[in-house]
Amino acid sequence: MMKFLKSALAGAAIALVASTTSFAAKTDLVLGVVLEPPHLDPTAGAAAAIDEIVYANIFEGLTRIGPKGEVLPDLAESWTLSDDGKVYTFQLHKNVKFHDGTAFDAEDVKFSLDRARGDKSTNAQKGLFADIDTVDVVEPLTVRIALKQPSGDFLYNMGWGDAVIVAPESADTNKEKPIGTGPFKFDSWAKGSQIVISKNPDYWGTPALLEKATFRIIPDPAAATAALLAGDIQAFPVFPSYETIAQFQADPRFKVVIGTTEGETVLGMNNRKPPFDNVKVRQAIAHAIDRKALIDGAMFGLGTPIGSFFPPHHPAYIDLTSETAFDPALSKKLLAEAGHAGGFKTTLKLPPPTYARRGGEIIAAELREIGIEAEIIPLEWAQWLEQVFKGKDYDMTIVSHTEPNDLNIFARDDYYFNYDNPAFKDLIKAIEATSDPEKRTDLYQQAQKMLATDVPAAFLFQLPKTGVWDAKIEGLWENGPIQANDLTAVKWVD
């Protein structure tokens, strides 16, 4: 009798479990994104908002970037590199179809790469393809890419959203109706409100676990908070309201994941324009900034202070914040030594993001303490790009440099910092030519130290990736090595 009862109970339990799991098998997800993409063709626009929707979901490249920033094979099953390091031969996956049914082959790869680097190309990252000399179709599923010189970054570059493979049949209409090879298909786009993608049943690889995903566009931080609390959206991978993060951390219904990004946030200075051409003035400014107050005030405590232009999660990172520790007395002394004992008047041009606007207000107040009157000039992105970035018509600005691997911007001629340091340029050249990991680390650290003491920009903090989502969701990225919302492994659990 007992035996019977036991087994009956067990049976009932199993039935119960089975029924709840089948009941809980939720397969749709609504995500919040802050910015609406202008269109959906990642090969014709810089907006991170495009990649946040299509990368890895709709479009795929030869390689792809993984959640930890690693290079993974994607449409290319495997590849070989010639001994001189200049010729890559990619073997492509079989049975890959675009969403409109056309077959994918080496011709599509050649078409996509030639289009991206051609004269009429409007690719925002055309520089990624600068190393390519020729692209040849060897066999229907084999493609050979010859480089002008060996490049350690080539496979990484091919993993960018700007390097995805498109079909000649649909390339011109991808802006409105993106046709890729990915595990999700484009469904619909209600402008100003939401974009829907759904599972691609004919996907060549591991199929997606979600049937449908909706990206709802919510730029307003207050609305984002409200939408999550109300359950209108279930995930906000890059949550815009730093001030309400604490509220979600205290709520067991939500998971709050503070990850890292590649965004080094800096107070950029015009190194060619007096008085910023004087290293003592730049150091004085850096010492006047209280990074803790800045992160608390502008970011509500989220973000890691940095003392140089290098991401803290990188193995070669060294903490150099003490080089420019908060010390207003030292600032005043340095200003006096530079011949600006009474301070001076200057301007601070700020792009729209919260970190820049709030950070700018705090930094301007801190600079006032050491006698520097910085007039705040808010700019829209279009003006910022025109005046500051291209025109170099500025004194100081705040911006987060979110591209990965971008230490070399301080070695670029004609970059907006107007920083010209031959020793640093040599270091960058040496890094690019070095493949030995230990030597590379050493060179990276030398470069970090050089920037930390020369202060071509005041280094503020690493931008955090503030993800908030339903506690029952798994598979969303914790960090943001690239700006993407890869949904291929996302699922609901119970």
Add this chain to the structure above:
Amino acid sequence: MLSYASKRVLIGIATMLAASIVVFAVLEVVPGDPARLMLGMNATEDAVRALQEQMGLNQPLLVRYFHWLGGLLTGNLGRSYTYAVPVIDLITERIAVSLPLALISLALSTTIALPVGLFSASRRGTISDTATMGAAQIGVAIPNFWFALLLVYIFAVTLRLVPAGGFPGWSAGMWPALKSLILPSIALALPQAAILARVTRSALLDVLGEDYIRTARAKGLTRRSVLYRHALRNALIPILTILGLQFAFLLAGTIIIENVFYLPGLGRLVFQAITQRDLIVVEGVVMLLVATVILINLLVDLSYAVVDPRLRGRT
């Protein structure tokens, strides 16, 4: 009458034409290049040039103006630089939010204001008149976006009865869509209602002071029946005028409220398009709103002339 009407229409058209020149000229000097904005910080110069060419930005100013104007006349507002879809499609999508919002708040403000104005006028000089008009005075002084913030705090943040912002789209169903328009339309309606209530009251009192009303009163009609039978009907003209103007104002004036509640309406579209330097969209929406205002003014003028022939001589 006909010549008066045709003159008004001609003036309306001339104003539109002048407006198109102003809009185009102003936006032409807005700093910032849409092509560079789209391609971002790492763009190469030749990629920017290629995109400018694709967008038609490298053509001379006058060529672009006449091309745009020609399009306007045939109902073609051009293609959005950023979205790469016809501007008219974008506008249609957004009007589906802005127009209902404006209509709901207009209905709301009218249903509040008319009875209040009537009530106040019928009790002129009493404490209840003073109290209602005092309240209306405060209503006029409240900025609608601040009122919106308070509504959000009370009904969305604290009570969680309605969403704090956003619009699920009409496809999500009638009720969810309407629900997200409740707070915005209340916020828009209240200050309008306060103005309208004051206008209604003073229009009624003006009419009540006219001779024929006095005659009616002298004939032994009660104050109340005079108010409803004669005064209200005659006071409707100034009230309708204000309503017409308020509608035009509401359609354009939703900009701030759409920002508070993040509603994808016309106002947001303009804001967004300006920051993205999608100037052709800005031009299209501004022209649409200007045309609406001119049309409403024209209708008001013409209806005045119909009512009061003496006005026909003046322009």
Add this chain to the structure above:
Amino acid sequence: MSVPAEWQQNLAKAFSNRSFLIGLIITGLIALTAVLSFVWTPYAVGTLDIAGKLKPPSEAHWLGTDHYGRDILSMIMVGSRNSIAVALVSVVIGIAVGVPLGLWAAARGGLIDEILMRFNDLVFAFPALLSAVMITAVFGPGAVNAIIAIGIFNIPVFARVARGAALVLWPREYILAARASGKGALRITVEHILPNMANLLIVQATIQFSLGILAEAGLSYVGLGSQPPMPSWGRMLFEAQTMISLAPHMALFPGLAIVVTVLGLNLLGDGLRDVLDPRLRRDR
């Protein structure tokens, strides 16, 4: 013309007018606060205290602190300067440009008048906020550009008022008499027309002033008004918006400041209208 007697009479009327009195007291207090803020505020508004941010009202900070730990009362006090300055200067622009235009149109009539009226139509056809958005897109946000954006819309308002009043005055007998005695149009305008519409302009200026306060707040709220570190009521509300669940007091007080100021000005305007009776006096 016995101006003092008339003024005495008006003054007596004014002080028995309830809305005028209340409006005068409120407006006076706001003006006093603005003046006081030049010499004293409870705390300096330029100094941040991040550790003391988002504090609710307390004895130390009567209206609480904002997200940088600044004292909200001090911010509101200094912010009143900004609101008053922007609204005042844009009214002055409206009067300085609009009134002469209106008088000119009325004196000349004909084509000039027609052109001016069509120009008015054109300006009125543009939704005000939209134009402000476009203006700031060209010149960038800031207090000066907010003044321009608001001032432009004051021009046709005053032009219309001045023209309308002048058109009524021109056919009056004493003006006709002055013309007959050989006085020029400019002299008549300055000596007879303008003084007789002063009441009308004062009332209109009060109305435009209060609208200007509201407009400035709206522009600052959408980020187009004056820029930090200058405190502004509209921007304070914008900043309060995302913190509304954490610190509702940040949204409450600046809004109240706007309401009280606008209410005071509107009451003052209503009172002035009653006292000065700006329907033009029948004759003299």
